[in-house]
Amino acid sequence: MIHLANIDKYYDSRFQRTFVLKDINLKVNEGEFVSIMGPSGSGKSTLLNIIGLLDQPSAGDYQLDGQSMLNLREKEVVGFLRNFMGFIFQAYHLIEEMTVYENIETPLIYKGVKSKDRQAMIADLLDRFNMVAKKELFPTQLSGGQQQLVGIARAIVGKPRLLLADEPTGNLHSGQGEMIMETLRALNREGMTIVQVTHNEKFAGYGSRIIRLEDGYIRSDQPALTTERIA
Amino acid sequence: MFRYFLTGIYRNVLKDKVTSLINLVNLTIGFTTFILLGMVVSYEFSFDKFNTNFDRIYRVQTKQEDSYPINYCTFSPAAFRYHLMADQPEVEQVLLMREVSAGQGGGQFFQLPDGSQLFEKDGYFSENAIFDIFSYHILEGNPQHALDEPNQIMLSEKLRQKLFPEGNAVGKKVLIGKRFLLTVVGVYADLPYHASLRPSYLVSLSTYELFAGIQKYRDNWTYIDNDNFVLLRKGADPARVNERIHNAFKEVKNFEKSSPYLHPLSKMHISPNSQPDMIVGLSILSLAGLLVLVLSCVNYVNLSLAGSTRRAAEIGIKKVVGFSGRVIAVQFIAETLVLTFLAMILGMGFAQLASPMMANILRSNAVFRIFDYGALLVVLLGTAILAGIASGLYPALVLASYNPIKVLKGKLFAGKGNAFSLRKVLTTAQFSISLFMLIVSLILYAHVNFILNKDLGFESRNLLFTEIHPRQPVDFESVRQRLLVHPEIVDATFSNTIPFQGNIGGFVSWDGAAQDQKEMISRNYVNYEFVPTFGLKMLYGRNFSKDYPSDDKSCLINETALKVFGWKDPIGKQIFMNGRPFPVIGVVKDFHPFSVHNPIPSYIMFLKDKNELTGEAQLTVRFSEGNKGKARDIITAELSTALPDEPFEVKEFSVIFYLDLAITFWQSMKKLFFFFAVVTLLISSMGLFGLILFTTKRRTKEIGVRKVLGSSVGSIYTELSSEVVWLIGFAILVACPAAILIYRTMPGAYKEPLNLTEFLLAIAVTILMAFLTITYHVLKVAVQNPVKALRYE
Numbered sequence A: 001m002i003h004l005a006n007i008d009k010y011y012d013s014r015f016q017r018t019f020v021l022k023d024i025n026l027k028v029n030e031g032e033f034v035s036i037m038g039p040s041g042s043g044k045s046t047l048l049n050i051i052g053l054l055d056q057p058s059a060g061d062y063q064l065d066g067q068s069m070l071n072l073r074e075k076e077v078v079g080f081l082r083n084f085m086g087f088i089f090q091a092y093h094l095i096e097e098m099t100v101y102e103n104i105e106t107p108l109i110y111k112g113v114k115s116k117d118r119q120a121m122i123a124d125l126l127d128r129f130n131m132v133a134k135k136e137l138f139p140t141q142l143s144g145g146q147q148q149l150v151g152i153a154r155a156i157v158g159k160p161r162l163l164l165a166d167e168p169t170g171n172l173h174s175g176q177g178e179m180i181m182e183t184l185r186a187l188n189r190e191g192m193t194i195v196q197v198t199h200n201e202k203f204a205g206y207g208s209r210i211i212r213l214e215d216g217y218i219r220s221d222q223p224a225l226t227t228e229r230i231a
Numbered sequence B: 001m002f003r004y005f006l007t008g009i010y011r012n013v014l015k016d017k018v019t020s021l022i023n024l025v026n027l028t029i030g031f032t033t034f035i036l037l038g039m040v041v042s043y044e045f046s047f048d049k050f051n052t053n054f055d056r057i058y059r060v061q062t063k064q065e066d067s068y069p070i071n072y073c074t075f076s077p078a079a080f081r082y083h084l085m086a087d088q089p090e091v092e093q094v095l096l097m098r099e100v101s102a103g104q105g106g107g108q109f110f111q112l113p114d115g116s117q118l119f120e121k122d123g124y125f126s127e128n129a130i131f132d133i134f135s136y137h138i139l140e141g142n143p144q145h146a147l148d149e150p151n152q153i154m155l156s157e158k159l160r161q162k163l164f165p166e167g168n169a170v171g172k173k174v175l176i177g178k179r180f181l182l183t184v185v186g187v188y189a190d191l192p193y194h195a196s197l198r199p200s201y202l203v204s205l206s207t208y209e210l211f212a213g214i215q216k217y218r219d220n221w222t223y224i225d226n227d228n229f230v231l232l233r234k235g236a237d238p239a240r241v242n243e244r245i246h247n248a249f250k251e252v253k254n255f256e257k258s259s260p261y262l263h264p265l266s267k268m269h270i271s272p273n274s275q276p277d278m279i280v281g282l283s284i285l286s287l288a289g290l291l292v293l294v295l296s297c298v299n300y301v302n303l304s305l306a307g308s309t310r311r312a313a314e315i316g317i318k319k320v321v322g323f324s325g326r327v328i329a330v331q332f333i334a335e336t337l338v339l340t341f342l343a344m345i346l347g348m349g350f351a352q353l354a355s356p357m358m359a360n361i362l363r364s365n366a367v368f369r370i371f372d373y374g375a376l377l378v379v380l381l382g383t384a385i386l387a388g389i390a391s392g393l394y395p396a397l398v399l400a401s402y403n404p405i406k407v408l409k410g411k412l413f414a415g416k417g418n419a420f421s422l423r424k425v426l427t428t429a430q431f432s433i434s435l436f437m438l439i440v441s442l443i444l445y446a447h448v449n450f451i452l453n454k455d456l457g458f459e460s461r462n463l464l465f466t467e468i469h470p471r472q473p474v475d476f477e478s479v480r481q482r483l484l485v486h487p488e489i490v491d492a493t494f495s496n497t498i499p500f501q502g503n504i505g506g507f508v509s510w511d512g513a514a515q516d517q518k519e520m521i522s523r524n525y526v527n528y529e530f531v532p533t534f535g536l537k538m539l540y541g542r543n544f545s546k547d548y549p550s551d552d553k554s555c556l557i558n559e560t561a562l563k564v565f566g567w568k569d570p571i572g573k574q575i576f577m578n579g580r581p582f583p584v585i586g587v588v589k590d591f592h593p594f595s596v597h598n599p600i601p602s603y604i605m606f607l608k609d610k611n612e613l614t615g616e617a618q619l620t621v622r623f624s625e626g627n628k629g630k631a632r633d634i635i636t637a638e639l640s641t642a643l644p645d646e647p648f649e650v651k652e653f654s655v656i657f658y659l660d661l662a663i664t665f666w667q668s669m670k671k672l673f674f675f676f677a678v679v680t681l682l683i684s685s686m687g688l689f690g691l692i693l694f695t696t697k698r699r700t701k702e703i704g705v706r707k708v709l710g711s712s713v714g715s716i717y718t719e720l721s722s723e724v725v726w727l728i729g730f731a732i733l734v735a736c737p738a739a740i741l742i743y744r745t746m747p748g749a750y751k752e753p754l755n756l757t758e759f760l761l762a763i764a765v766t767i768l769m770a771f772l773t774i775t776y777h778v779l780k781v782a783v784q785n786p787v788k789a790l791r792y793e
């Protein structure tokens, strides 16, 4: 599904060119659950943002489902964001002026889903995440784990084919983190392709494949030992 | 601690130069406007206060209840002086004076050493008491008996310089009106610019009695064309005097419904004849000045809040280190006060610099000096403190209440959706004020244009006139024929008064009137060519004509009079004046005989005796388009030949029209308000800038999130602007009724009917301004890469 070939990402300052990503070659197939690891500043977020069309590579080729993602027009990007991808962030990035329900509803509105259908879809998710009672609360009234669940709900309510998660458990203690990872695994098992960035070796193991970045290079790319195997 | 305060303030101001500068500019504009206005208002209320007897001086005026609308005439009969006021126990001094050539444009000609004629206005016949009642500074001569004898004249310093540049005027002779030789008995310093009465020269009243040849002038109750002043004893109650003199006219025929009353000197300038124009205008202006200041304070709050993100980290750290919220709040308020005072001082400077412009707008030769107005300075100081605290308080509280942990985590604006409702109130206030000012400016603009372009009922362009007083009767037709020889001259007429210049009133009765029914009517004595020269339109009947010798015993009336008399078929009906009948031969379409401010009165015209120029007359000439200069020369030449001994000055009719008080006043108002509208727009666009900067800053992250969720720039724009749309909607609901209220309180008989365009235009400008600003900010944020907005973690 994802095909990155010879991707470079650099920033030019007055005197030098700083490479954030260098010669990245990566293929991710439909249904995979990929974990990206690496030290801080190694380019993980940048890579994820390029995959998610939030950022453009400086050089190289990027194809999604065989279609080139270079030089897309604003409208096309918006189309992919609405229909193809979902994002989960470390800082949740919920809209604080909106209730849980409204937060989850937002992407559906952008997608143009009818009000009735929206209600049904959101109700399903709230049910699944055991948050029906909290739908009228504001984000600040929830715990971090609950906020991230809302973040996930918002990311997947539009049934994206690709879910991108940048350190989704970074701000959570391990108990809540595990719950989130379980949720992601379940989603993957239902067929959703997932690419996550994580610092946590154990959480990386929830995926089927681990890519390690160092200074913008892919250091290694190998199948994960499944958590079952570690346990 | 204090030092920490000062350095803290100093550093904060320097740290964000742009915000500090915008804030300072904003407050300075607010204060400049407020002070300018304060100076105008203080100036208008400072009139005559220089008189030591200020609160004991009254003018005895005449209230005429049978005129419509009730007329508060500033003039009074000469009899008041000897037969009414002199006997009142409360009265210490009485003074009778009258304008030289009163009521007819005033003034006299003075012969200069080289023999040429100088026309000098603002001359008065007066008694010596003027120096006891009012505060005059005598430069030459003895004021004790200066104006006791006939043929004596006192000169103002200004006039003295023109007539006797070499000095030592006392004892010298001046020839006025080419015929009266007067002796100069003294010179007084020019009166200050804020004196209502600024005589250029004073002639002894006995001179008038001698030359005018009016029998028993001092006993006359019927000519209401004098100024009577009184000085009350200390502690005397003017109400008691008013009570006692109320019925003074009862025994005087035709004046039963008039009554004398004391009008205090304090109101002589603001409201000489109890018309509210000036007070209403000044109130509207004061309101406007205050609103502009409030607007700039609201802006300050908005801008401060917008800048508060910048200070959040600093405050977070301070709190962690152990500063209390109170110290932080007090520091911010102190900072605001310093800025406010700086703005006030700058404002005083700028206002002083801009004051000549103000004087120009007001068409006054006033000199504004800010330090002359003690009360204003006190108000200003209070306002500055109040404004400083008011605009510092809310941001201070917001800043002080920041939760340090959240602030340091960059979660400044955590909270529910309605957390910033006060901001919404302030913003709505801001929109409402600007919209209100805009609408009122547009209304005034339209109103003044309406008055200026109002159909006067006669053709006011291409007219020249002159006032002339021939000693010997002169046949007018021969003068007219001499003028008509020139193709530039279209027609010529003469009359006792002309529109906008002078007015004679009197009572009439008419065919079909009830037993004691009377109408106060404005009357004029005209010749055959008055109607065609002024371009009056005949509705019924005909103009005066030489073919009908009996026309000298008939009259023309106007439409309004016709309505009052209630005649179906006016021609041949009679009106009665002093018991004599005058048959009506024609009715003219209504025209404005004086100020467009007043409703058109009933009007009657009689034919001048024998078509001869005698006594006081206005000679009016219509010239053909584009020949004003030539026509002026022709008139000057022909009149000088026809009447070699009479001084005169040819004037433009349009000039007196524009001198009409109603017009000058509302024209100044229009200009002032235009000035305010510009200031308001300027300030509110600054405020809007701050507001939207704040909103978008607060929502930068949100916009980023929304973009990731698939929102297009368009829908972000819609979402952000919908809030502003609501605010504007609310502002419209507040501003429109307020503006309508102002319109209603505007005085005047003829107002431009309220017009939807003024409202729509103002609303459109406000909306446009709001959306330009929104567009700028939103696009800036919305177009940027969302990753940037979401970066900090």
Ligand SMILES: Nc1ncnc2c1ncn2[C@@H]1O[C@H](COP(=O)(O)OP(=O)(O)O)[C@@H](O)[C@H]1O
Pocket (backbone or CB within 6 Å): A011, A020, A038, A039, A040, A041, A042, A043, A044, A045, A046, A047
């Ligand atoms: N706009 C930018 N200009 C310059 N350098 C940048 C910019 N954005 C990111 N970087 C640099 O790119 C590197 C990788 O950043 P990032 O992808 O966020 O790393 P990670 O997510 O692995 O911690 C960092 O060193 C960061 O400083």
Ligand SMILES: [Mg+2]
Pocket (backbone or CB within 6 Å): A044, A045, A046
């Ligand atoms: Mg990162």
